[in-house]
Amino acid sequence: MNIRNGRTASLLAAGAVATFFSALTPSMAFAASDASAATDPLRQYAQQKPRWQRCDAGSPATFQCATLKVPLDYNDPGGKKIGIAVSRLKASSAKERRGVLLLNPGGPGGPGLNMPVIPELTFPEEVKRQYDLIGFDPRGVGQSSPVSCGLTDEEKNDERPYKAETFAKDVEWARTVADRCWTKGVGDTLRHLTTRNTARDMDVIRAVLGERKISYLGFSYGTYLGAVYTQLFPQRTDRFVLDSATDPAGIWRGMFQEMAEGAEPAITRWSEWTAQRSTTYNLGNTPAEVRETLWKLIAQADRTPIDSGGGPLTGDDIRAELRTEFFRVQTAAERVAELKKAAEDKKSAPSGTPEGAPGPVPSAFARDVPSDNDAASAWAVLCADTRTWPRDPEQYRRDAIRDKARYPLYGDFASNIKPCAFWKQGSEPTTTVNNKVDALILQNQWDPQTPLAGAQGMHRALHGSRMVVVAGGEGHIVYGSNSCADKSLTDYLTTGRLPAKDLTCRASAGQ
Structure with missing residues (x-):
């Protein structure tokens, strides 16, 4: 069941405020239960009326964008506000419409505003008849109050293998990135650029759109974002699909x-x-x-x-x-x-092109984005989401030496020092994902970014989930590659029925 846009604002606000507070601290939740509707501090966000406009002259006229306001700090909803850019492509059938399907391309740091219209993401007609497709740029990213640390191209380079002779330089790089981000005047903002707060922003989007629940399709990092939403708002979770999943117990190092x-x-x-x-x-x-x-x-x-x-x-x-x-x-x-x-x-030949997750194209909506926004917003999430990053540079040295011996190709890259060693703590501890919410997990057997073991970890954390593994499937991102898993996604989104058990199917020819 969903609340259509025509339902009254008072019903929307009452449900939304209670939901928001359920994901805050226990003391905040207690305060909310005693507050009158007139003094609910999050009511103003739930009752926003978005000013929709055409996103881009090159996109369909029905593809609309708006900016919503959310609190920077949900524990201080009356304080500083930031903007969240949201887009929608309405369901093609008013009669068959079920609700909204939020989309996230991954990252962290990936903009998702144009997700409903990117060529890489082609839904079958039965899905488009049932759902408004909703894109959004996560907080601090793209058109959503984008952050910048003023990083140079060299400072944005994080592919740094361990070498004894360059380790001191790598430590200085990590310290410089952390310090520069904090001293650029966005330090307090960075503390709140977390997956938990982006999940809360998703619930603001739900409330403003007049829905009791949301459905969701997230890729790569977007699977963790979706899982955190299920943990904070289980009663607001409808049909959730997690494509190429991370292990929530391993976030982030x-x-x-x-x-x-x-x-x-x-x-x-x-x-x-x-x-x-x-x-x-x-x-x-x-x-x-x-x-x-x-x-x-x-x-x-x-x-x-x-x-x-x-x-x-x-x-x-x-x-x-x-x-x-x-x-x-x-x-x-x-x-x-x-x-x-x-x-x-010593003759030239064409160079290879690495693959990636579905990527949004630039939008004409709103404003220019700082050149280091992807790096700045990514480090903010990676470092502020968890308090488990080692603080001692020597720990990184020891781990890099150990892991280069264990995993010669990339172990030293993975374990070498990162700016998170010097990052100030985020506003909250890591989210523990452990619930019974229904979800469908799609996974290629041979995924370089989110290996199969990580998806299995997500499956264990979401006890109500079912998992479809594409045996022999290569590369990052399953849906849209005409794999055998596409049908499972379509069936789940259109009927709500998960597979009766976990499935393994063979990759199609050429995948």
């Missing part, structure tokens, strides 16, 4: 380390596949020979960078790039063969 761990079996699979095609790629006749070719190439690039047409690459550059490539065996074999040829004859 554990997620980086999980990427490094997951790369090693991917390399094993790739070397076996490539050895079977030695006449095609000429990288070795056995898996051991293929791996030896790879590591010799990396060592050579460390001595003399290799240029295959996209600029010179060191061995560390190649390691960072190939971490994602190895999860697509053919792509990786072609790329390594290309680099090998460039190293041998």
Whole structure:
């Protein structure tokens, strides 16, 4: 059941305020229960009337945008306010309309305002008949009060492998990024750029749109955002789909380390596949020979960078790039063969292009965004979401040395020092996700960004969830790749029925 936009504002405000307070501190929740409707401090947000306008001249006229106000600090709802940019594409059938489907592309730091109209996200007609598709830029991102730390291109570079001779420089980089973000006048703002507060913003969106519940589709980091919403607002959760899920118990340092761990079996699979095609790629006749070719190439690039047409690459550059490539065996074999040829004859060749999650295109709505907004907003969430980041640089050194030995391709990148070592604490501790809310989790077997083990961790945390694994599925993001999991998503969104049990299906040809 949902509350249509025509229902009265008083009903909307009463339900919304109670819900908001249920996700705040216990003392705030107690205060709310004794407050009269006239003094509810969050009533003003629930009763906003958005001023919808066309988002972009290049998009359909029915694609509309508006800006909502939310409190920067939900424990101080009468204090500073920030803007949240929201978009909508209304359901095509008023008769069949069920409610709203909020969309998030991942990140953190990923803008989602244009999600309802991006070409990569094509819903079947039965979904578009039932749902208003709702996009939004999370707080601090894109058109939603974007933050900036004034970072240079070099300071934005976070692919930093551990080396004893450069560790002091890496520590200084991490300290500089943290200090610069705090001293740019946004320190207090950064404390509140957390996943918990973005989930609360989603509930403001729900209230303003007049809905008792929301449905949701989140990719990558968006799966964690969706899971946090289910924890804070279980009674407001309708049909939730989490595509390429993170393990909520590993937020956030554990997620980086999980990427490094997951790369090693991917390399094993790739070397076996490539050895079977030695006449095609000429990288070795056995898996051991293929791996030896790879590591010799990396060592050579460390001595003399290799240029295959996209600029010179060191061995560390190649390691960072190939971490994602190895999860697509053919792509990786072609790329390594290309680099090998460039190293041998020093001739240019086209460079590879890393894959990514569905990405929104720029919108003409609102204003320009700072060039470092993606990095600044990402670090804010990564560092403020949890208080478990080590504070001692030597801990990072020890972990990087250990993990480089365990996971040679990427272990030192994952465990090396990050700005979070020097970040001031966020406004709240980490959210523990542990509930029985229904959800559908979609996962490729070979995902470089959110490995299968992370999705299994999400499945354990959401006891009411069902999981669909695409066996042999390669790459990050499942839905929209014409995989066997697409039908499960469509069935769940349109009928509300989860699969009776967890499913494993084979990847389609060419996926």
